[in-house]
Amino acid sequence: PGQTGSIQARVAGGTDILVASLNNLLTQIKYLTYLGTPADESGNRIRVDASGNVYLSGFGGSAAFPAGAGKAFPGAGTFAVKLDTLNNRIVFATYLSAGNGGGYGLVLDANDLWVAANSTGANFSPTPDAFQTAFGGGTSDVILVRLSAIDGTIGYATYFGGTGSEFANDLQQDPYGNLILYGNTTSPNLPTTTDAMSRSLAPSLITTAYISVLDGGGRLIYSSYAGGSSSGSFTLGLGLAVDKMGNAIGVG
Numbered sequence: 001p002g003q004t005g006s007i008q009a010r011v012a013g014g015t016d017i018l019v020a021s022l023n024n025l026l027t028q029i030k031y032l033t034y035l036g037t038p039a040d041e042s043g044n045r046i047r048v049d050a051s052g053n054v055y056l057s058g059f060g061g062s063a064a065f066p067a068g069a070g071k072a073f074p075g076a077g078t079f080a081v082k083l084d085t086l087n088n089r090i091v092f093a094t095y096l097s098a099g100n101g102g103g104y105g106l107v108l109d110a111n112d113l114w115v116a117a118n119s120t121g122a123n124f125s126p127t128p129d130a131f132q133t134a135f136g137g138g139t140s141d142v143i144l145v146r147l148s149a150i151d152g153t154i155g156y157a158t159y160f161g162g163t164g165s166e167f168a169n170d171l172q173q174d175p176y177g178n179l180i181l182y183g184n185t186t187s188p189n190l191p192t193t194t195d196a197m198s199r200s201l202a203p204s205l206i207t208t209a210y211i212s213v214l215d216g217g218g219r220l221i222y223s224s225y226a227g228g229s230s231s232g233s234f235t236l237g238l239g240l241a242v243d244k245m246g247n248a249i250g251v252g
Contacts, residue, residue, distance in 0.1 A: 006033035007066070007088055014061060019046075019054060021085065031085045033208050037064040039076065040045065045106035047113075047150070054083040054159040057115045059102025065120070078117040078149055080101045092152030096145055097124035107179065112146050116171035116181055119159070126216055130158035131220050134192070138165030142181060144214065156218045160200025162187025166210075170240040172248070177216040180248055182240040185225075189198030196224030209237030209252050227252065 006230030008016075023030055035041065039061025045134030047055045060079045077098045082091040096103070097119040121135035124143060135141050141161030148155055160166065164187030172180045186207045192199040201208055208227025215221050227235030239251045 006031070007083065007090060008036070010034060011017040012036045014040040015042065016039050017043035017056070017058060019043070019056070019083065019085075031148040032163060033085075033088075034085075035081070035083075037062045037066075039064075041065070042102055044102050044104050047106055047108040049108060052086060054085055055106065055108055055113055055149070056081040056083070057103030057106045059099075060061065061094070065095075066093060072159035075123070076142075077123060078115070078119070080115050080145070080152060082113075082149070082152060086112065094147060094152040094154070095123070096157075097143055098122035099140065099143075105168050105181070107173045108149060108170055109173060109177070111149060113149045113152075113180055114171060114173070114179055115143075115145045115147070116179075117143050117145070118167050121159075124159075125157065126159060127154070127157045129156065131214065131218055132159040132161070135159055136166070136187065137163035138186060140165045140167060142166045142168040142183060144168075144171075144179065144181065144218070146218070158218055160212065161185070162189040162191070164188065164190075166190070169236070169238050172224075172240050172242045174188045174213075174242050174246040174248070175244060176246060178221065178241060178242060178246075179214045179216070180236045181210075181212045181214070182248075182250055183210060184208060184252075185187065190223070190225065191220060192223045192225065193220065195222065196229075199226040201225055202227075208235045209250070211237065211240075211248065211250065
């Protein structure tokens with residue numbers, strides 16, 4: 001069970017999210033809480049700020065997801081959550097979109113929280129300055145959302161995808177504040193830039209990796225396919241790291 005006074009002391013049902021803090025020797029639990037509903041939830045990414053606040057992205061299974069300030073949950077979908085573990089409260093719990101599995105990319109900088117997730121196009125509202133305002137097609141597009149790290153207010157939201165299906169598996173920020181998306185696509189017309197390594201999906205491929213870079217204002221500055229060309233093959237972009245020079249290193 002969660003600790004006395006935690007936000008949620010017991011599992012609500014199904015699979016719930018578990019948030020736990022351990023001491024630096026990993027020998028003692030300092031804080032523990034559940035977060036969930038009678039449906040199934042998953043916590044996919046986690047970040048912590050200098051004050052000890054915890055930020056989560058993942059998948060909420062129902063409209064009964066624990067309330068906080070932010071956009072209410074119309075049903076199951078991707079969320080962004082901020083927890084004040086010192087005072088055992090949800091600062092915000094913001095619904096982002098219906099989707100497949102929730103948010104798999106989470107970046108916290110000085111002022112903002114960035115979430116990359118997979119969306120079916122339902123219950124998602126791009127902002128007027130979005131790079132892509134309409135759902136591209138297939139079963140899923142990537143969405144990229146910037147929220148205030150203070151109160152969860154959405155400041156920027158865009159789709160990213162072609163007529164096939166896109167999935168975001170990681171999101172990193174380089175030293176210059178650019179956001180780097182890494183995942184996989186089945187689209188023959190994924191948005192790419194003129195300096196891309198590859199601007200076309202080989203017809204024989206089933207799915208391939210992509211890497212795309214947007215600046216802090218949400219403008220696309222680089223995008224490329226990043227897979228092979230063997231007939232019938234899969235290339236999945238699964239994990240990404242960025243070094244202090246801004247070089248991106250991907251694994252898949």
